[in-house]
Amino acid sequence: MLIARAMDPLVSDGGADDAVQEAFIELAKRGQPPDDPVAWMARIIRNRLLMWRRGRQRRRERENDYARMTWLVHRDDSVAIDIDPRQLTDALRTMPDDQRQVIVMRWWGDMTFRQIAGVLGQSRSRTHRQYQHGIAHLRTLLALETQREPSRCIR
Known part of the structure; x- marks a missing residue:
């Protein structure tokens, strides 16, 4: 858990916990244990955290793009609204x-x-x-x- 929290201190809502749990699930699915279980777990955890961080960033970018669109403008208006x-x-x-x-x-x-x-x-x-x-x-x-x-x- 310490390694997971150190890798992504900005993860909220138990993201580090989830990454560790997913790493243990991946470990359980393997037939053979890895040569270095700690390093293997750290890599799996890091990959999950990176994937989630990138997903959050993409979602924020999409939300920002859509927020600038004119969805909330009346049809007869000729101006758009910048929405935070x-x-x-x-x-x-x-x-x-x-x-x-x-x-x-x-x-x-x-x-x-x-x-x-x-x-x-x-x-x-x-x-x-x-x-x-x-x-x-x-x-x-x-x-x-x-x-x-x-x-x-x-x-």
Whole structure:
């Protein structure tokens, strides 16, 4: 555990614990024990932590890119809104689960309302209503009417 925590001190939510557990699972799956079990475990732990760190970084970059898009702009507006990704993430966390899931699948998954409805087991019209309510909720939470700035319009 000390080695795992030293490799990635920024890992939160028990990431070091998870990496160690996964290394032990990999060790249990092996037929033969490695020549140097400690070094082998350290390598497995390090690889898991690096993989998770890269994944977090990619996710942050995607969220930042999408936050700059014009998802929350009314169709008749010709300006985009620069949204702080952390504010957007915090706002999404406060939303009802059904609305948040529809918005995340639509934005980050590029799914159609038909696809989302299939995943959630509901009608396409209900899915669209949840999306519209969620967008209105986000506009309110982020107080977008007061933050408008000219920018490039993506969608």
